[in-house]
Amino acid sequence: MDQPWVPGRAAVLGDPPDPGRPATLAEFGARLRALRDWSQIGSREMPAVVGEERRRRGLTREAVRSYTTMFDLFRENRKRYDEDLLFDTVRALLRAGNLSQARLEELTRTWREAYHAARQRKPRTDDYPRFRLGPLTTSCQILEGNGERAIDRGSVRVVVAQEDVVLPPYLAAFRDEVAREQEERRRAGEEHFWNAPRYAVADLVVSRRGADEAPDVTLHLKNSDYFNFIAAQQLDRPLEPGGTLRTRYLDGRDVWDTPDFLRSSFGVNIAVVTADGHLVVSRRSSRVGVGKNVWNSSANEGLQRELDGRAGAPPDLHAAAQRGLAEELRLDPADYRLSLLAFAAVTSNSHWCCFFKAELTGMTLDRFQANLGRGAQDAWENRGFDFVPFTPESVVTYLLRDDRRDLWAPAAPPLFYLSLVHSFGRGEVDRCVDRLTGAAD
Structure with a gap:
């Protein structure tokens, strides 16, 4: 049986795929599937791995409980995504490379920028004005x-x-x-x-x-x-x-x-x-x-x-x-x-x-x-x-x-x-x- 990836498990060899600047959500979806394949995280372990990522953020009640939810993220020709689930999944997949925290954050930002490019909107780079x-x-x-x-x-x-x-x-x-x-x-x-x-x-x-x-x-x-x-x-x-x-x-x-x-x-x-x-x-x-x-x-x-x-x-x-x-x-x-x-x-x-x-x-x-x-x-x-x-x-x-x-x-x-x-x-x-x-x- 597949086991959830955790720090200490053998890391995936090679760099993760580059999301680039996809022009459409269809292109973004194809690159997301490539990231899934690179991670070598199987279908049965995916909910647990992503659930652990959400637990890290304190969302203890929002663990992913079935592969059906996960499968929908990788379905072709998607028109919209649950963005919180999407980027928790991206981070979970990237962790398979046993990356440093700084590198993990850098690559997650790259995938977020790619998603915004596919949505044809500018990524959020500003904060609400402070006093x-x-x-x-x-x-x-x-x-x-x-x-x-x-x-x-x-x-x-x-x-x-x-x-x-x-x-x-x-x-x-x-x-x-x-x-x-x-x-x-x-x-x-x-x-x-x-x-x-x-x-x-x-x-x-x-x-x-x-x-x-x-x-x-x-x-x-x-x-x-x-x-x-x-x-x-x-x-x-x-x-x-x-x-x-x-x-x-x-x-x-x-x-x-x-x-x-x-x-x-x-x-x-x-x-x-x-x-x-x-x-x-x-x-x-x-x-x-x-x-x-x-x-x-x-x-x-x-x-x-x-x-x-x-x-x-x-x-x-x-x-x-x-x-x-x-x-x-x-x-x-x-x-x-x-x-x-x-x-x-x-x-x-x-x-x-x-x-x-x-x-x-x-x-x-x-x-x-x-x-x-x-x-x-x-x-x-x-x-x-x-x-x-x-x-x-x-x-x-x-x-x-x-x-x-x-x-x-x-x-x-x-x-x-x-x-x-x-x-x-x-x-x-x-x-x-x-x-x-x-x-x-």
């Missing part, structure tokens, strides 16, 4: 919301699937290391992290409703934990199968296509503005798990299942923001007006999040500082704060400071920008940005 203010660029992509109007609390639904994310074996090994290390540190009385039950983002669905096309947002979550999150942040650590988490799952991928196990956190980021018009900017401490010593939002929290989803109920994002403001800044809900401005993702590490602005209703900067100095539950998470006059010119100038520009958490600048837009309007804020960055010239 940018003149020379300041972050890896944050705003997915919904432009700051001009708040997203109504009743327009956001959170759905939790009562299932755990499944880690690929190499990532599960990373997680085991994290668990052992943190337990050793705990026993030694050293700084360590608790494995808090967290959520992973399964999907974010946005639609419109009503004559004013108000947003209607559904956030789909799965169960995860903090050790999964820490393990998945080892993005540049070499993997035993080759490559890294970054090269396998992030580089060149649309943010929507990253696997759920890399999304094992959903952050709530809040910009606080005092009653007398000062923006609160935090400097994270060296003791937080991720984002040490960077300048960040006024407060931020990761959704936590035991605190934000009691008894299995889905979390409420506004309530989670209130928790963050209470724990980090000693603020009560009566102290502020809360507005949900946007949903976003940081493409460099697959952190998904939402943005809030909290306007203090009666608490001036002096009172805010006095209140905070009396003790906050999570005061250790921040090493200090800056307070910036909340005007477009002052905030944008502050964001672009030479000693800040490369030390921002990726989500902070877009959060502060959208908070300005919410208060002053997009036109006024963008004119200020253009003036300060020379973009208007």
Whole structure:
């Protein structure tokens, strides 16, 4: 019986066939069949081999279960392909040559370009624009919301699937290391992290409703934990199968296509503005798990299942923001007006999040500082704060400071920008940005 090809099996001799630049899908199909023949992967083992390729990407439920599905890919005169299945198959076939990870990625890109040529369309070579203010660029992509109007609390639904994310074996090994290390540190009385039950983002669905096309947002979550999150942040650590988490799952991928196990956190980021018009900017401490010593939002929290989803109920994002403001800044809900401005993702590490602005209703900067100095539950998470006059010119100038520009958490600048837009309007804020960055010239 044929056995699935795995690393260590005798490699196919010779280079794989070159897909070239086929003019039609029929030509592409002929070259795909040539690649199948070169790989020497038999019909019975094909589903298992391609299923393993999909498992590498974290698609544990999408393994190919029969050759019928595979056979259709190689059928002559095909008019369309399931592109995800197609390129998982191409990668699986190429692996038969026991190629280096870099060579595998290079050849996969060649086959993708050939497919796009056959479809007579240009390959995707650009990414969705990242957030940018003149020379300041972050890896944050705003997915919904432009700051001009708040997203109504009743327009956001959170759905939790009562299932755990499944880690690929190499990532599960990373997680085991994290668990052992943190337990050793705990026993030694050293700084360590608790494995808090967290959520992973399964999907974010946005639609419109009503004559004013108000947003209607559904956030789909799965169960995860903090050790999964820490393990998945080892993005540049070499993997035993080759490559890294970054090269396998992030580089060149649309943010929507990253696997759920890399999304094992959903952050709530809040910009606080005092009653007398000062923006609160935090400097994270060296003791937080991720984002040490960077300048960040006024407060931020990761959704936590035991605190934000009691008894299995889905979390409420506004309530989670209130928790963050209470724990980090000693603020009560009566102290502020809360507005949900946007949903976003940081493409460099697959952190998904939402943005809030909290306007203090009666608490001036002096009172805010006095209140905070009396003790906050999570005061250790921040090493200090800056307070910036909340005007477009002052905030944008502050964001672009030479000693800040490369030390921002990726989500902070877009959060502060959208908070300005919410208060002053997009036109006024963008004119200020253009003036300060020379973009208007």
